[in-house]
Amino acid sequence: MGLPPYATLGQRIWYYSFRVICGLIFFFLVAPIVVVMPLSFNAQDFFTFTPEMLRLDPEGYSLKHYRDFFTNPQWQLALKNSLIIAPLATIISVTLGTLAAIGLSQSHVPFKGAIMAILISPMIVPLIISATGMFFFYAQLGNWMEGTLGLDKGFVGYVKVILAHAVLGIPFVIITVTATLVGFDRSLTRAAANMGAGPVTTFFRVQMPLILPGVISGGLFAFITSFDEVVVVLFVGSASQKTLPWQMFIGLREQISPTILAVATILVVISIALLTTVELLRRRSERLRGMSPG
Amino acid sequence: MAEVMQAADGTPLKRSLARALRRQKMRALALIAPLLLFVLITFIVPIASMLFRSVENDIVANTLPYTVEALADWDATGTDLPPAPVYEAMFYDMFLASEAKRHTRLGTRLNYETTGMSSLFRQSGRNMDDIADLSYEPLEDLDDAWDDGETWYALFNTRGVSDTTLLDDQRKRVARLSGAAADAEINFAPDAEVSALLPLAAREYTAWAVFVATQNNRDPAERDPWESVAPALVTDLQRADLSGYVGPAADMLRAAQQANLPVPDFTQEFGAMDEDWASLEPWQTIQTHSGTYTSGYFLNAIDAQKTPDGVAWQPEEKQILLTLFGRTIWMSLLITFSCIALGYPIAWLLANLPMRQANVLLILVLLPFWTSLLVRTSAWKVMLQQQGVINDVLVWIGLVADDGRLIMINNQFGTIVAMTHILLPFMILPMYSVMQTIPPSYLRAAKSLGATNWTAFWRVYFPQSVPGIGAGSILVFILSIGYYITPEIVGGTKGVFISNRIAFHISSSLNWGLAAALGTILLAAVLVLYWAYDKIVGIDNVKLG
Numbered sequence: 001m002g003l004p005p006y007a008t009l010g011q012r013i014w015y016y017s018f019r020v021i022c023g024l025i026f027f028f029l030v031a032p033i034v035v036v037m038p039l040s041f042n043a044q045d046f047f048t049f050t051p052e053m054l055r056l057d058p059e060g061y062s063l064k065h066y067r068d069f070f071t072n073p074q075w076q077l078a079l080k081n082s083l084i085i086a087p088l089a090t091i092i093s094v095t096l097g098t099l100a101a102i103g104l105s106q107s108h109v110p111f112k113g114a115i116m117a118i119l120i121s122p123m124i125v126p127l128i129i130s131a132t133g134m135f136f137f138y139a140q141l142g143n144w145m146e147g148t149l150g151l152d153k154g155f156v157g158y159v160k161v162i163l164a165h166a167v168l169g170i171p172f173v174i175i176t177v178t179a180t181l182v183g184f185d186r187s188l189t190r191a192a193a194n195m196g197a198g199p200v201t202t203f204f205r206v207q208m209p210l211i212l213p214g215v216i217s218g219g220l221f222a223f224i225t226s227f228d229e230v231v232v233v234l235f236v237g238s239a240s241q242k243t244l245p246w247q248m249f250i251g252l253r254e255q256i257s258p259t260i261l262a263v264a265t266i267l268v269v270i271s272i273a274l275l276t277t278v279e280l281l282r283r284r285s286e287r288l289r290g291m292s293p294g
Numbered sequence: 295m296a297e298v299m300q301a302a303d304g305t306p307l308k309r310s311l312a313r314a315l316r317r318q319k320m321r322a323l324a325l326i327a328p329l330l331l332f333v334l335i336t337f338i339v340p341i342a343s344m345l346f347r348s349v350e351n352d353i354v355a356n357t358l359p360y361t362v363e364a365l366a367d368w369d370a371t372g373t374d375l376p377p378a379p380v381y382e383a384m385f386y387d388m389f390l391a392s393e394a395k396r397h398t399r400l401g402t403r404l405n406y407e408t409t410g411m412s413s414l415f416r417q418s419g420r421n422m423d424d425i426a427d428l429s430y431e432p433l434e435d436l437d438d439a440w441d442d443g444e445t446w447y448a449l450f451n452t453r454g455v456s457d458t459t460l461l462d463d464q465r466k467r468v469a470r471l472s473g474a475a476a477d478a479e480i481n482f483a484p485d486a487e488v489s490a491l492l493p494l495a496a497r498e499y500t501a502w503a504v505f506v507a508t509q510n511n512r513d514p515a516e517r518d519p520w521e522s523v524a525p526a527l528v529t530d531l532q533r534a535d536l537s538g539y540v541g542p543a544a545d546m547l548r549a550a551q552q553a554n555l556p557v558p559d560f561t562q563e564f565g566a567m568d569e570d571w572a573s574l575e576p577w578q579t580i581q582t583h584s585g586t587y588t589s590g591y592f593l594n595a596i597d598a599q600k601t602p603d604g605v606a607w608q609p610e611e612k613q614i615l616l617t618l619f620g621r622t623i624w625m626s627l628l629i630t631f632s633c634i635a636l637g638y639p640i641a642w643l644l645a646n647l648p649m650r651q652a653n654v655l656l657i658l659v660l661l662p663f664w665t666s667l668l669v670r671t672s673a674w675k676v677m678l679q680q681q682g683v684i685n686d687v688l689v690w691i692g693l694v695a696d697d698g699r700l701i702m703i704n705n706q707f708g709t710i711v712a713m714t715h716i717l718l719p720f721m722i723l724p725m726y727s728v729m730q731t732i733p734p735s736y737l738r739a740a741k742s743l744g745a746t747n748w749t750a751f752w753r754v755y756f757p758q759s760v761p762g763i764g765a766g767s768i769l770v771f772i773l774s775i776g777y778y779i780t781p782e783i784v785g786g787t788k789g790v791f792i793s794n795r796i797a798f799h800i801s802s803s804l805n806w807g808l809a810a811a812l813g814t815i816l817l818a819a820v821l822v823l824y825w826a827y828d829k830i831v832g833i834d835n836v837k838l839g
Contacts, residue, residue, distance in 0.1 A: 011747070022643050025636050026658050029718060032673035033665055035683055039676060047676045048686055096329040103325025108318055115326060122337050124824055125817060126776020128793035129344070130337070132813040135800055136347055137340035167336040170329065228666045231778055235800065248668040252675060252783045261676070264669040271664040275657070 033268055040065055040261035047258065065262035075259065077240075078247035084158065085243060086226040089165035093222040096166075097173030098215050102207075104174070105181040116174075123171035131235040134164050138236045154240055161237045165229060169222025176221065180214025180285060213285035217278045224274060341817070347810035351588035354580060356470040357400040358387040362584040370578045370602035380577070381560035382529075385425060389522040390501055392419030394472050394509070406805055407590065407599065408579040414570050421567045426521035428558040429528045436553055437546050443518035448542040449488060450499045451515075456483035457496070464500040468508060476508040481515055491539060492530040498523050528555045578602045591811035615795065615812070622791045625710060626774040630721075632714040633770050634763060637721035641762065644722075645729035656726075663719035671780050674712040678703040678784065704786025712784045717773055721766035728762030761830070768827045772820055792816060 003015050043062040044050050052060025069075050100119065104112065122130060138160045145156045184207070192202040208215075230245035237246075244263065251260045301310035355362050360383035368376045391397040401415025430440075439445045461483055469476035482503040489496035502523065503514035531551045539547070565572035582600050583590055590600045597613040599606050607613075640659065644652045662670060677683045680699045688694040702708055732755065740750035778793040785794070792812060799809035 014747075018639065018643075022639050025640050026655070028636070028715065029662050030658055032670060032677055032715065033662060036669065036673045036676060046681070047679060048681055048683055092332075096332055100326045100329035103322040106318060106322040106325075108315060109322045109326070110319060115330060118338065119329065119333055122333070124820070125341065126772075126793070126820055128776055128778045128796055129813045129817050129820075130341070132796055132800060132809055133337075133340035133342075133344035136806070136810070137343045140343075163336045167333055170333060224664070228668070230668065231797075235797075245666065245668045248672065249779065249783070252668070252672055260672050264666070264672055267666045267669050271666065272661065275660055275664045 036261050036264045037268065040258070040265040042258060042261075045258055047261070065259045068257075068259045069262050069266075072259065075244075075247060075263070078242050078244045081241055082227055082243040082245075085161050085165060085241070086223050088162045089169060089226040090219050090223040092162070092166035093169035093173050094215060094219045097170050097218065097222075098177050098211075101174050101177035101181060102203075105178060105184070119174050120171045122168050127168075127229075127231040130168070131231045134232060135235040138164065157238050157241045161233055161241050161243075164232045164236050165226035166222075168229060168232065169225045172221035172225060173215075173218035176218035177211060177214045180211045184210060213281040217281050220274055220278055224271070344810045344813055347807060348591050348814045349587045349589070350807070351583060351590065352470075352586045353400055353403050354584045355586055356473075357391050357396055358384065358580065358584075359467060359470070361387045361580065365577065365581045365584065368577070368581065370574075370581045373574070375561070375572065375574065376577050378561055381564050381571075384564065385422065385558075385560050386498060386522060386526070388418060389422045389426065389520065390467075390505070391471060392422050393520060394468075394505065396471055396473075402804075403807075404576075404579050404583065406594065406808065407583055408575060410570065411576060411579060414568055414576060418564075418567060418571070423521055425558050425560070425563045425567075426525055428525070428563070429555060430521040430524035432553075432555045433524050433528065433550060436550060436555070439543075439546060440524075441518075443516065445543055445546070446499060446519050446523060447482070447515050449547075450482075450484055450496055450503075452483040452485045453487070453541065455486040457486040457489040458483070460484045460489050460496060460500055461504070464497065464504045465508075467501060468504045472505075472509055474509065476504055478508045480504060480507040481513050482507065485541070487539075488541065491534050491536070492527060495523055495527040495530045498526040525558055529557050531555070532557065591807040592815070594808050595811040595815055615792075618790075618792050618795055619815075622775050622793075625706060625789070625791070626771050628710055629713050629717060629774045630767050630771045632710065633718050633721035634767060636714065637718055637725055637766065638759075638763070641722050641725035641729050642759075644726050645732070646734065659719050659722050662715065663723075667716065667779060670716055671712060671783050674708070674715065674780075674784055675703065678708050678711065703784050704789070706785070706789040708784035708786070709781045709789035709791075712780050713774055713777060716780060717770045720769050720773060724765040724769065725759065725762035728765070729759050732758045764830050765827070768823055768830070772823050772827070776816060776820060 003012065007015070038053070039047065039049065041061045041063065042050065042053065043060050043064070050060050054060075103109065104116065109115070142156050142160055145151050145159065146153060151159075188206055188210070189202050192206045193199075197205065227243075228245055230243070230249050233241065233243050233246050234249070237243075242250075244267075248260050248263060251257055299307040301307050303310075361380060364380045364383040365376060368380065388397060391400065397415050397419040398412070401412040404415070405412035433440045461480075465476045480503060482500075484496050484500045489500075499519055502519045506512045506514055506517055527550070531547065534547075534551070536544070536548055536551060570576055578601070582602055588600070593600055593605060595615055596619075597608040597616045599608070644655055644659075647655065675682075679685070680701065680703075682703075684702065685694065685699045689696050689699065694700060702711070736754050736758070737750050740754040741747070745753065775791070776793055777791060778797060781790045782794055782797070785791075793816070796809045796812050796816070799805045799812070
């Protein structure tokens with residue numbers, strides 16, 4: 001949509017000012033995230049650029065906030081918890097979610113609308129409401145597990161948070177995997193069955209490789225949901241299950257420490273890596289299914 | 295006559311097909327069932343438990359069962375205090391509740407409705423022993439054996455025919471009061487003859503025995519009962535006919551009856567303990583909120599209250615929650631409009647650029663979308679602070695004096711800016727996907743027919759992009775009215791939403807019923823909006839990334 005050579009002066013002015021406006025909005029979108037990164041190398045405990053930093057003086061920069069993150073037991077506990085909870089929650093939601101998505105993609109499913117509504121509901125209901133409901137119910141569930149089953153208190157705490165996070169990730173798995181299954185050619189499974197493969201072999205050798213990109217990106221969504229989730233953890237978990245977002249939230253609300261910016265930078269790098277992975281998977285999936293890459 | 299079509303195994307084709315279809319359905323359901331069950335248990339049941347919490351109110355009837363029963367006939371709108379039996383029932387209920395340490399919970403609950411109830415209950419609980427002693431001490435002076443637990447045990451324990459109804463009732467009373475099961479084995483059963491003769495004393499003794507046996511794991515035969523059995527016994531002796539009684543402690547009972555020991559005047563004692571008990575207010579509160587289910591929390595959630603005369607509204611200046619609901623909606627609308635204003639040009643640009651360039655720019659939209667919410671919130675805290683990046687830049691340019699730094703955080707401005715940034719991708723993505731489907735030839739056609747740029751855009755392009763705006767707006771609005779984290783960190787006191795109030799009631803004020811009612815109202819609002827979204831866009835069109 002270039003500018004035609006016969007454009008009037010007014011059109012030219014509008015054309016360029018529109019680009020400037022869009023540039024400013026993009027700046028608004030990206031600037032806060034970009035600003036965090038250099039600040040995390042601040043040698044001072046400030047949340048702003050020091051004169052040394054502006055002069056690009058190496059004295060003004062240091063890795064001390066990163067060092068703090070990797071040595072402070074509070075942050076290490078939070079990191080450890082995040083790395084325990086998010087993968088386990090993801091495994092649960094991906095396993096159950098993929099099976100259900102395959103079931104839902106069959107042609108004759110009774111009550112499909114209602115089932116879909118229930119499965120998607122954790123995404124629809126605002127987190128604060130899910131957290132409130134879970135707060136009431138999971139406390140009783142925890143008491144029951146500790147009292148009747150005699151399980152360890154810390155273990156029960158993890159189970160509660162993992163279950164809560166798994167259910168929050170399920171809608172994302174359902175949505176991405178059903179979307180992938182829409183383009184799945186059913187005659188492939190029939191052909192496999194025709195050649196003597198049982199349903200299990202067909203699933204693992206024919207269907208799974210083709211829908212794998214959808215499953216992985218659904219899993220990544222579920223992972224990021226759990227990894228980034230703080231409201232439910234605050235309500236359902238206790239201090240020994242605190243995750244990275246919890247520690248950041250406490251840090252932002254109470255004692256402000258620039259270590260948060262170091263953590264934020266690490267998380268931004270991780271999210272860039274995840275974004276790239278999902279994008280590559282989407283393209284691969286579309287190529288595999290013979291769609292034009294979009 | 296047409297022959298019936300048959301499958302290979304000889305069954306009619308129609309039946310064979312129906313069976314295959316049924317099997318297919320079963321297989322699909324079997325695949326879905328585990329997840330459905332999982333979501334039902336871990337998500338739907340918790341939400342249902344929240345809905346239940348918002349109307350549940352069995353604490354009054356569980357803690358004060360006999361008082362609620364006795365109060366039922368009292369006219370709360372009149373000017374008379376409740377009759378003597380109410381005060382009597384209150385004494386026994388309160389005595390047991392304070393022994394079980396449950397009276398303060400009820401005080402806290404009723405304090406949500408009438409201030410002062412909490413301290414009234416806490417203090418009264420401490421004074422119950424003093425009232426009981428008014429009967430216990432004279433009884434003890436009469437015969438030292440009354441001070442001995444064995445006397446009481448021998449008197450009330452069964453001698454063959456036991457009163458199982460009484461025992462079951464008291465088990466239920468203790469279980470409901472303490473919220474823990476009370477069905478453990480007990481080395482005691484009330485004797486039917488004595489419980490007919492001395493009903494009140496048998497009731498209180500049984501309640502004590504059940505309590506110590508099931509909650510404290512003690513043998514009632516070896517313990518002394520609470521003092522509350524004394525006033526109960528004295529009350530019973532006033533009308534008991536002991537002439538035919540030959541069981542244990544028969545002589546002691548006759549002697550006590552002869553002595554005509556005084557029954558405490560509960561009405562007077564309660565009034566002396568705290569003058570509030572001699573006023574109508576606590577009784578009105580108890581009676582109004584004695585139902586097992588209540589609309590009280592919902593009324594509180596909209597700044598109203600249940601009173602004996604019907605629903606009363608809080609005075610205007612105290613209507614915190616309605617103000618908060620109004621602010622939540624108003625600020626969510628502002629956020630939605632800023633998202634439309636900022637998102638529309640971007641979506642238009644993305645939809646009209648060549649694919650390769652658009653994909654590059656799309657990454658700039660997706661990067662914030664994928665970045666952790668807390669990272670973005672902390673970034674805004676860094677940007678907006680008084681010693682933050684924006685103020686530094688403004689001071690450096692010279693637009694703002696160093697001592698006149700702008701206050702952009704801990705107010706509504708902070709919340710609106712940060713949330714607009716956080717929700718903007720949710721506006722851009724649906725708009726972009728709608729705009730991609732609008733053929734650019736329409737605009738060219740309009741222009742070639744003589745329309746100016748503006749007319750062509752406003753009359754031809756814009757109407758076709760409205761579905762995208764609608765989809766994005768509803769999505770952003772729904773997400774923003776339920777937001778908690780960002781307002782909590784950058785909103786201060788003026789920029790918080792109803793969700794922050796819910797969190798406050800869950801973790802600080804512990805008024806869980808009110809939190810549940812607020813959550814239910816918010817949930818209803820969100821579901822209505824989603825229903826609208828489904829009608830306009832279709833839930834199936836939700837796309838990610």
